Structure formats: structure tokens, C-alpha cells
Amino acid sequence: MIFQALRIALRSLRVNKLRTALTMLGIMIGVGAVIAMVSIGSGAQARVAEQIQSLGSNLIIVLSGSSNAAGVRLGQGSQLTITEDDAAAIAREVPVVQVAAPTSRGTAQVVYGNLNWSTQIQGVTADFFEARDWGVDNGRPILSEDVDGATKVALVGQTTAQNLFGETDPIDQIIRIKKVPFTVVGVLGRKGQSSWGQDQDDIILIPLSTAKKKVLGVSQANARSVNAISVKVRSAEDMAEAETQVRALLRQRHRLQPSQDDDFWLRNLSEVLQTQEESTKVMTYLLGAIASVSLLVGGIGIMNIMLVSVTERTREIGLRMAVGARARDILTQFLVEAVTLSLIGGIIGIALGIGGSNAISYLAEWRTVLAPQAVVVAFGFAAAIGIFFGFYPARKASRLDPIEALRYE
Amino acid sequence: MAILATEGLAKDYHLGPHTVHALRGVTVSIDPGEFVAVMGPSGSGKSTFMNLLGCLDRPTAGRYWLDGQDVARLSRDELAAVRNSKIGFVFQQFNLLARTSALENVELPLLYGSSTPRERRERARARLQEVGLGEREHHHPSQLSGGQQQRVAIARALVNDPAVILADEPTGNLDTRTSAEIMVLLQRLNREGLTIVLVTHEPDIAPFASRRLLFRDGRLMTDQRGEAQDAAAVLATLPEEELVG
Numbered sequence: 001m002i003f004q005a006l007r008i009a010l011r012s013l014r015v016n017k018l019r020t021a022l023t024m025l026g027i028m029i030g031v032g033a034v035i036a037m038v039s040i041g042s043g044a045q046a047r048v049a050e051q052i053q054s055l056g057s058n059l060i061i062v063l064s065g066s067s068n069a070a071g072v073r074l075g076q077g078s079q080l081t082i083t084e085d086d087a088a089a090i091a092r093e094v095p096v097v098q099v100a101a102p103t104s105r106g107t108a109q110v111v112y113g114n115l116n117w118s119t120q121i122q123g124v125t126a127d128f129f130e131a132r133d134w135g136v137d138n139g140r141p142i143l144s145e146d147v148d149g150a151t152k153v154a155l156v157g158q159t160t161a162q163n164l165f166g167e168t169d170p171i172d173q174i175i176r177i178k179k180v181p182f183t184v185v186g187v188l189g190r191k192g193q194s195s196w197g198q199d200q201d202d203i204i205l206i207p208l209s210t211a212k213k214k215v216l217g218v219s220q221a222n223a224r225s226v227n228a229i230s231v232k233v234r235s236a237e238d239m240a241e242a243e244t245q246v247r248a249l250l251r252q253r254h255r256l257q258p259s260q261d262d263d264f265w266l267r268n269l270s271e272v273l274q275t276q277e278e279s280t281k282v283m284t285y286l287l288g289a290i291a292s293v294s295l296l297v298g299g300i301g302i303m304n305i306m307l308v309s310v311t312e313r314t315r316e317i318g319l320r321m322a323v324g325a326r327a328r329d330i331l332t333q334f335l336v337e338a339v340t341l342s343l344i345g346g347i348i349g350i351a352l353g354i355g356g357s358n359a360i361s362y363l364a365e366w367r368t369v370l371a372p373q374a375v376v377v378a379f380g381f382a383a384a385i386g387i388f389f390g391f392y393p394a395r396k397a398s399r400l401d402p403i404e405a406l407r408y409e
Numbered sequence: 410m411a412i413l414a415t416e417g418l419a420k421d422y423h424l425g426p427h428t429v430h431a432l433r434g435v436t437v438s439i440d441p442g443e444f445v446a447v448m449g450p451s452g453s454g455k456s457t458f459m460n461l462l463g464c465l466d467r468p469t470a471g472r473y474w475l476d477g478q479d480v481a482r483l484s485r486d487e488l489a490a491v492r493n494s495k496i497g498f499v500f501q502q503f504n505l506l507a508r509t510s511a512l513e514n515v516e517l518p519l520l521y522g523s524s525t526p527r528e529r530r531e532r533a534r535a536r537l538q539e540v541g542l543g544e545r546e547h548h549h550p551s552q553l554s555g556g557q558q559q560r561v562a563i564a565r566a567l568v569n570d571p572a573v574i575l576a577d578e579p580t581g582n583l584d585t586r587t588s589a590e591i592m593v594l595l596q597r598l599n600r601e602g603l604t605i606v607l608v609t610h611e612p613d614i615a616p617f618a619s620r621r622l623l624f625r626d627g628r629l630m631t632d633q634r635g636e637a638q639d640a641a642a643v644l645a646t647l648p649e650e651e652l653v654g
Contacts, residue, residue, distance in 0.1 A: 004520055008520065011509065011513070015507070015508040015509070315502075315504060316506060318504075319500075319504045319506075319517075320517070320521075321465075321489065321492075322463070322465060322492060322498050323492065323493060323498065323517055323518035323521065323565070324489050324490065324492050324493020324494070324518055324521040324522065324569075325489060325521050326485070326486045326489040326490070326521070327485060327486065327489075328486075329489075329521055402465045403460050403465050403466060406465075406500070406504070
């Protein structure tokens with residue numbers, strides 16, 4: 001029965017090709033717009049998710065706090081209040097923490113041959129790579145032997161490698177950082193921009209011990225002090241608990257009274273990015289919703305054409321009834337026609353949407369991600385629109401009186 | 410036994426406060442194989458009578474048996490099924506689907522019954538050959554002459570092997586010669602056993618039927634049987650020139 005209705009519907013859609021095409025256009029544009037818009041939104045979402053990845057997932061950064069000497073409060077990090085021992089204590093005593101890596105940082109002019117480049121120098125331990133989810137592209141990472149022996153080895157970031165070495169292979173080359181010669185043992189993997197636009201690849205990593213002794217210097221107050229500790233938490237659910245425990249532990253270790261402020265800062269950057277992710281998600285929904293409006297307009301177009309078609313084909317309906325079509329046969333025929341219109345429009349719209357989102361990512365260089373569920377939803381929506389907007393004209397057709405319909409001029 | 414029988418068939422229409430008695434009780438019985446012409450001026454009730462015979466409408470009062478079945482009180486859907494299996498319609502305007510081949514037009518009633526596509530095709534093809542259009546099954550109505558279009562319509566009416574053919578002014582849109590050709594076809598089908606009821610107001614068409622019912626003011630005025638004129642003989646007397654064009 002449905003199969004027959006489909007045949008009848010296809011036959012009558014074929015009869016008026018231009019009108020069929022124009023009616024489909026509305027649905028095509030609607031479905032295409034929904035898919036293109038949602039893939040733009042998903043692309044933005046994917047970029048944020050990638051930034052979270054590049055930052056290192058489940059990362060809490062502990063920064064040295066401000067000093068408060070005799071009521072004069074200096075800025076964040078003005079005093080190195082945290083130490084390598086704090087890092088070791090965090091790793092040891094907070095069970096949800098996977099690893100805690102102390103780092104100290106500074107800026108220095110780096111010289112290779114006749115080239116020089118000012119870049120960030122970070123003194124790190126072997127745990128750093130795990131804490132920050134940072135791999136080594138070429139060569140080897142900094143090992144605990146390097147830290148213990150304060151060896152003069154360095155890993156260069158992609159940007160730094162580009163600027164210092166150009167086409168030359170950096171491995172085993174000698175660079176001078178503050179006149180101290182270092183052997184390059186590895187090139188870091190690419191991290192890209194941080195969420196605030198800083199180039200994370202413009203960096204040189206050296207062992208923490210070497211950094212303190214030879215390059216960045218040692219704090220007068222405490223030789224063990226560091227700028228920051230990167231704390232990697234085992235799972236995302238434990239972030240809040242980890243933060244609480246790390247704070248409590250550090251307050252205890254720093255002998256802070258309940259009335260005193262923290263002398264360190266905890267930064268949970270993935271939280272910031274998760275907020276960003278939320279907002280891009282909202283943007284995706286918004287774009288999808290706006291595009292859906294055009295789908296709705298397409299549906300109204302279908303209803304309009306179907307109404308015209310019912311009026312135009314009144315005699316045909318009368319004839320079909322005279323030769324034995326029941327009201328529900330007529331209803332099915334026109335409903336199937338409307339749904340066929342919207343489904344074919346939907347299929348072409350999907351192609352259009354995929355093409356459109358590719359064109360956008362190519363021309364505007366925006367990242368787009370084709371969401372399969374958006375395709376399915378848009379297609380289902382198109383079918384639903386066909387049924388919804390096709391029903392009224394179809395019912396109108398099925399309720400015609402055969403005698404009146406046959407006499408209709 | 411009669412194939413069509415009515416008893417006190419009446420139909421009223423309500424137009425605002427007024428009631429129009431379109432048909433005021435018609436009792437008539439038509440036997441299988443009869444060729445009946447229904448005549449009368451406009452407003453005589455002949456169209457209402459035909460609509461009731463065709464199961465397109467339900468009577469206000471009276472009874473109607475079609476092929477032994479009491480159909481006066483059937484629902485809309487039941488009437489549709491009766492129309493599909495028992496009645497073949499031929500209209501003045503042909504009422505063929507445009508941009509649809511002759512074969513597909515003939516198949517149309519079969520779409521609303523239970524038959525396979527192959528059966529449909531075979532039966533439609535056989536009927537088209539019967540009306541002499543076997544060569545033109547893929548032609549669209551716009552590619553056919555008026556007479557050929559009406560032949561397609563007759564093939565369509567025949568395709569379900571109906572109990573009766575109801576033809577409403579089948580020659581109203583055709584010239585004299587083509588009209589005669591259509592009547593030759595209908596007479597031939599009648600001789601083969603088909604029951605035909607034909608509405609006409611053309612005095613030169615009615616004599617081709619063997620029984621003539623005259624309606625006036627919603628009543629059956631006269632019911633006369635007589636020798637039918639042979640359409641083939643009439644066709645032979647017509648000048649050939651009218652074939653041109």
C-alpha cells in the first residue's frame with residue numbers, strides 16, 4: 001500500500017519537475033544550513049577540546065604566591081614560596097595526584113653559531129613530560145639522571161628550533177644559554193597556542209638542577225624553591241578534591257594560620273577551558289537553532305505548494321475517488337508526496353551541508369567538524385516537517401466530495 | 410435478476426433554509442446486458458440519479474441494489490470499494506491524468522485494488538487492445554485525439570471487469586464522426602454482454618440505446634424500449650472528410 005502510494009507520489013512529482021525542485025530548495029537550504037552551522041560550532045568545540053589536551057588534561061598548576069612583608073603585598077610570584085619538597089610532598093601524600101613536577105622559569109638569550117634568540121627557559125624534572133602530556137618528537141626527554149647530575153642538556157620547542165637552527169637538525173648541536181654551553185638532546189612535540197594566545201613551542205627545557213646552578217640562579221631565601229608545580233590529577237572527577245587536598249597540604253607545610261591568606265596560587269586551567277567549551281556548545285546550539293528556522297520556512301513552502309497542488313488537481317482527486325480510492329488512499333498519496341519532497345530535499349541538503357562546511361573550512365580556514373548526529377537529526381527533522389506540513393493539504397484533499405471534485409473546473 | 414435495481418430512490422439537498430428535492434422516488438430495474446440511455450433537461454434529476462447509480466452519493470430515501478448487493482446505506486469507504494470493483498465511469502471530459510501514459514491511465518483503478526504490478530500491466534494492455542489503442546500505450550493524453558482519449562477512458566472503465574459502465578455524456582466533447590465511432594465501440598461492448606447506462610441530452614445519440622429513460626422534475630417520466638439504431642451503419646453514412654485533422 002505504502003509502496004503503491006510512493007509510486008503514485010513519485011509519478012506526480014515527476015510530472016512537474018521545476019516546481020518539485022523549487023519546493024525542495026527550501027528544505028535543501030534548511031537542512032544544509034543546519035548541518036553547516038552545527039559543523040562550524042562543533043569545529044569550535046573541537047578546538048577548545050584540543051586546547052585542553054595541549055595544556056595537559058587534569059592539570060592543576062601551583063604558583064608561588066605574593067609575599068606579605070610588613071603589610072607590603074607584592075604581586076603573584078614575587079616571592080618563591082613553594083619548593084621542590086612541596087612538589088614531592090604533593091605527589092607522595094595526595095592519593096588522587098598522579099605526578100607533581102616542579103619547574104622554575106626565566107628568559108634568556110640563546111646563541112647557536114651566529115644566530116641568537118630570546119626564549120623562555122624552563123628548568124624541569126623528568127616528571128614534567130608526564131604532568132603536561134608533552135611528548136618528544138625527536139631525541140630523548142630529560143631524565144632523572146640529568147637532574148641528579150645537573151647535566152648540560154636541553155630540549156628545544158618547535159618554534160625555538162625553527163628560529164635557532166632553521167633547516168639544521170638540532171640534535172647534538174651545542175647552544176649557549178647565558179654563555180653556558182648545552183647539548184641539544186631532543187625536540188619537543190608541537191603544542192600550539194595556549195588558550196590565551198601564547199606560543200607554547202617557544203621554549204627550551206633544561207634540567208631543574210642545572211637551571212638553578214648555571215642559568216636562572218638560586219633564590220637567596222631557599223635553594224629548593226621553584227616558580228611553579230605542575231600537578232597532574234588521575235581523573236577529571238577528582239579535580240576538586242585534589243585542589244582541596246593540595247591546598248590543605250601546602251597550608252600545613254607552610255605553617256599558615258587559619259586567619260592567613262594562602263602564600264601560593266592554584267590554577268585549574270582546564271576549568272577555564274571547560275567553561276569555554278560550554279560556551280561554544282551553546283553557540284553550536286544557537287547556530288543550529290537559527291538554521292532550523294530556515295528549515296521551518298522550507299516546510300511552510302511545502303505546505304504552500306501542496307495546497308496549490310491539491311486545488312489544481314481537484315479533478316484528478318475526484319477521478320481517483322470515482323475509480324475506487326478511499327479517503328485514506330488520497331491522504332496517503334498527498335502525505336507521501338510531501339514527505340518524499342522533504343526527504344529528497346533533505347538528502348540533497350545533507351550533501352549541500354557537507355559541501356558547505358568543507359567550503360567554509362577551506363575558504364575561511366575555520367575548523368569544522370561534521371557531526372553525524374546533526375546529519376541524522378536534520379534528516380529526521382526534514383521528514384517530520386514533511387509529515388507536519390503535508391498533513392493539512394492531504395487531509396483537505398481526502399475530504400473532497402467526489403461529485404464536486406469531478407465537476408471542478 | 411436485475412443488475413441494477415432502485416426502489417423509491419430519492420435525494421434531497423439542503424440549501425440554507427430550502428430543501429431541493431432533486432430526485433423524488435425513482436423505481437427502475439435494469440437487466441444485465443441492457444444499453445440504457447438516461448435523458449432529460451438540466452435540473453430533471455438525471456445527474457443526481459447517475460451519481461446515486463455510480464455510488465458517488467448516498468440517497469436520502471429509497472433502496473438501491475447493485476449486482477445483488479444493497480448499497481444504499483454503505484459508508485464512504487465501502488462505496489469506494491464498490492465503485493472500484495463494480496462500476497466503470499466514462500466522463501464527458503475524459504478525465505485522464507495528464508503527462509501519464511495511456512497504459513498507466515488504464516491501470517489507475519487497479520492501483521486501488523489488490524493486484525500485482527504484472528497483473529495490472531497485462532490487464533491494462535489487454536483493455537487498450539480491446540479499444541483499438543494497443544499501439545499507443547505509451548502516448549500521453551496530449552498526444553492523442555479526443556476520440557482516442559475517450560477510448561483510453563473506456564479501457565480504464567473496463568479494466569476492473571465492472572458490472573456496469575456509467576457513461577456521462579461520453580460524446581459531449583466529440584465531433585459527429587468521432588461520436589459515432591465511440592458509439593460503435595460501446596455497442597460492440599454491449600453486444601459482448603456489458604451493461605451500459607449512458608446519460609445524454611443529444612437526440613441523435615439516444616437512439617443507439619435499446620432502452621430510454623426520460624427524467625423530468627426529479628421523476629422518471631417515460632421508460633421505453635425499442636430497436637437500437639446501429640451505430641456502425643450511421644458511421645458509414647457520414648462523410649469521410651471529417652476524419653481529417
